[in-house]
Amino acid sequence: MTRGNRRVPLVAWALALGGVMLAGSSSGGQSPAAVQQAVDKAYAEYKALKEGKNADYIPALAKVDPNLFGIAVVTADGKVHSAGDIKTEVSIQSISKVFTMAQVIQEQGLESVEKQIGVDATGARFNSIIAVEGVRTVVGTGAPEMNPLVNPGAISATSMVKGASADDVWKKIIGLHNDAAGRQLTVLQDVYKSESDTNQRNQAIGALMLAYGYIKNNWQQAVDLYTRQCSIGVNAQDLATMAATLAFGGKNPVTGKQVLDASRVPGVLAVMATAGLYDDSGKWLYHTGLPAKSGVGGGIIAVSPGKFGIAVVSPPLDDAGNSVRAQRAITAISNTLGGNPYIPTGLKGSNP
Numbered sequence: 001m002t003r004g005n006r007r008v009p010l011v012a013w014a015l016a017l018g019g020v021m022l023a024g025s026s027s028g029g030q031s032p033a034a035v036q037q038a039v040d041k042a043y044a045e046y047k048a049l050k051e052g053k054n055a056d057y058i059p060a061l062a063k064v065d066p067n068l069f070g071i072a073v074v075t076a077d078g079k080v081h082s083a084g085d086i087k088t089e090v091s092i093q094s095i096s097k098v099f100t101m102a103q104v105i106q107e108q109g110l111e112s113v114e115k116q117i118g119v120d121a122t123g124a125r126f127n128s129i130i131a132v133e134g135v136r137t138v139v140g141t142g143a144p145e146m147n148p149l150v151n152p153g154a155i156s157a158t159s160m161v162k163g164a165s166a167d168d169v170w171k172k173i174i175g176l177h178n179d180a181a182g183r184q185l186t187v188l189q190d191v192y193k194s195e196s197d198t199n200q201r202n203q204a205i206g207a208l209m210l211a212y213g214y215i216k217n218n219w220q221q222a223v224d225l226y227t228r229q230c231s232i233g234v235n236a237q238d239l240a241t242m243a244a245t246l247a248f249g250g251k252n253p254v255t256g257k258q259v260l261d262a263s264r265v266p267g268v269l270a271v272m273a274t275a276g277l278y279d280d281s282g283k284w285l286y287h288t289g290l291p292a293k294s295g296v297g298g299g300i301i302a303v304s305p306g307k308f309g310i311a312v313v314s315p316p317l318d319d320a321g322n323s324v325r326a327q328r329a330i331t332a333i334s335n336t337l338g339g340n341p342y343i344p345t346g347l348k349g350s351n352p
């Protein structure tokens with residue numbers, strides 16, 4: 001037998017072993033049972049946690065059941081591991097900013113967002129007008145220090161989606177949300193009406209963004225479509241599938257559809273890492289290492305690239321506007337599963 005011939009069975013053995021390992025590990029080395037166990041444990045641990053308060057500056061959000069609590073993790077094989085209520089819908093709110101930003105990046109390239117909006121944290125609250133004032137002097141002289149995940153940047157991103165009419169723009173926005181979630185989503189009309197009746201602050205932001213040249217055209221249309229995208233109804237399973245689409249290079253692992261070019265996804269994740277939880281983004285990243293995004297409806301999505309997408313829905317928020325239970329549950333589950341991408345593979349590192 002030659003050396004070459006002896007290699008054949010070795011290669012076959014290695015391939016077979018690899019297949020067995022892949023079948024038994026769906027989230028970067030964790031078995032499906034281990035993923036489910038981590039989800040169940042976090043659900044049991046945080047089910048009774050009562051900290052935080054529903055958002056009430058949008059009146060419809062104050063009426064949502066604060067006890068709603070659902071966790072979902074979607075792994076590479078498209079399997080959904082869950083606990084609690086993963087079917088009741090809440091409004092997606094600011095989590096939609098990720099997918100509208102992704103739509104702009106998809107159609108106009110990574111530079112478009114960087115140049116017209118910026119990709120820097122503002123260090124201010126999500127609806128800060130001071131943040132708009134703070135960056136306006138750099139228009140025309142360089143990239144603004146803003147990002148598409150705070151309200152001013154998000155309304156600008158919505159204004160950048162190309163379309164001959166408001167309907168055309170909306171079809172693209174809802175289309176990307178649908179593809180990432182793997183089903184047809186709809187707008188929660190009560191939330192849309194409630195927010196439209198009370199969004200004077202966002203209207204002021206839209207008008208200011210036009211005045212300072214960040215928004216180039218119809219700011220009223222941008223604010224209205226932004227309000228509509230924030231009112232899209234989603235449940236924990238939808239959100240986890242959307243997170244998983246980002247975790248697996250823009251390919252929805254449940255439907256198998258390539259929703260975004262893989263080359264666009266790292267830029268999206270970078271802005272989520274620096275600004276996804278607003279002025280608490282640094283603390284969040286310090287403890288989890290995960291790009292994430294919160295919404296005042298009570299959802300948070302987080303992405304462990306190549307491993308899993310995770311989402312939790314629980315309406316009570318902390319002072320920064322982020323769901324309290326969602327932060328705790330995602331941190332616990334991800335750290336159990338080794339989701340932190342800053343910990344080298346194979347090392348049993350600990351999180352701060």
Ligand code: DON
Pocket residue numbers: 092093094095126127151195202227230294295296297320321322
């Ligand atoms: O514009 C707003 O204020 C809301 N539609 C969205 C804010 C939001 O979700 C902030 N997130 N944590």
